[in-house]
Amino acid sequence: MVVNAFVPAADYTGAPTWLPSGFGFFDNLSIAWNESGLGLGLANSLLYATVSAGLAVFSAALAGFAVVVMPTRRPTVWFWLIYLGTLLPLQIFLAPLFKAYVGAKVYDTSLGMILIYSAICVPFAFFIVRNFLTTLPPEITEAAQLDGAGWARLFFRIHFPLIKSSLFAAFIFQFTWVWNDLLFGITLTTSPDRRPVMAALAEISAGFSSLGPPVVLAAAIVASLPTVVLFLACQRFFVSSLRAVG
Template sequence: MSTTRATPGRATPGRAPRRRLTPGRIARNTTLVVISLIWALPTWLLLVNALVPAADYGGTPHWWPQGFGLFDNMSQAWTKADLGPSMGNSLLYAVTSAAAAIVVATTAAFATVIMPVRHKALWFWLIYSGTLLPLQVFLRPLFLAYADTGLYDAQFGLFLVYVAIAIPFAYFIMRNFALTLAPEIIEAARIDGASWWRVFWQIHVPLSRSAMVAAFVFQFVSVWNDLLFGITLSTSKNIRPVMAALAELQGNYSNVGPPVVLGGALLVSLPTVVLFFSAQRFFVSSLKLHG
């Protein structure tokens, strides 16, 4: 019976080799931990102060839990801000506008990467330039145009805005994904006589499914969290998105305390958290495919 002795510095068969801790690796890990803690600090404060009963809040933020009034705070926020209809509006805007933007972005990425079009770089910058300007520059012209055309305080008007602002970044994601696809697959399909329309629907879309889901999640969260256009282009309760309704809790005529506002903020963030964890497997599959 023979025994195998591990040689120092060599990996034992069947066992993953140990990574040595170098100064660079330690510095990198320390930096990542510090950045994670900085990112988690606002979330911690949100959770802790949302737990405080509104009647016990003294005006000073708490760093550690003081009682448990979360459900009561959420209930007050839901009632006083009338979050039900506004959450339905945001769900409608986020789903439809994100889906429409993904369809347009996927089609544009296929046309500017896969198809033999001229001036591909020009088309990229023409579409992607929509993300280069701050959204505030569009408020005045949009408000005036919407007031003149009857789109102000209308669901279709907000839908158009959200689709327009979602397309550039979605196109950026889909274009970068299309660049990683093997061109031999498209060439083989074209040689077999497949039309561009058939190549798009039967080859490009199935291969791009994980990227489409990732882009949809990003745009859904972006539209769901929008406050700027919600308070500028809508006033009615049956039109305004949820962030505009939640903002009224902090208005001049609101008499609720910060725990109620934080409880409402925590409540309206739940759909995005659920969506992210539901789509997590698509992110993982995308990483495995291109890892």
């Protein structure tokens, strides 16, 4: 992938090689950038992934706190009710979601994309945060309540800092999922200034024969960089939270 992305599009022959025949990476990227609006796709995906993952993780933290820490009736039922969202195939949402979005006039809007991504990301983020909360000793809650702490203070001042690593792990998972999504990107958007990066990359791939494989591969490398950078930057929190959940 990397070798062929550096081959100038005009020089690509399709013959197997371990070394590029030139340095055409930036020329290939420029073609992809101009032909498909890759820059807009990157900006849109950054917005969708950051805001949606953040909202989903915060909602999951509130739900996990309610199910594990607060005296909620039938917490197991609530857990499965929320977690059920990860077990349903996403394709079953498309038809009713499309009709609802058109009726609510949020089809092909940034708000519509953020709403669906936030909702889809909550169940798995809840699973991570809820499991991490179960590892915290209940004495922490009891001691804080003896000191007069209410539920809001318990959440924001005590539990929220303690579950920070699980929140980072959930955010990485959900950011990556939103960034890599193609299904909702091509179903709920049509405008180049609203579609995410994977939809833009799909358009480049549709012009595979005319643009050339090096152009497509150069765009794919750039599209994959943000998730790699995020994982490397938050790796310490990611590993520590998964150990605790496991």
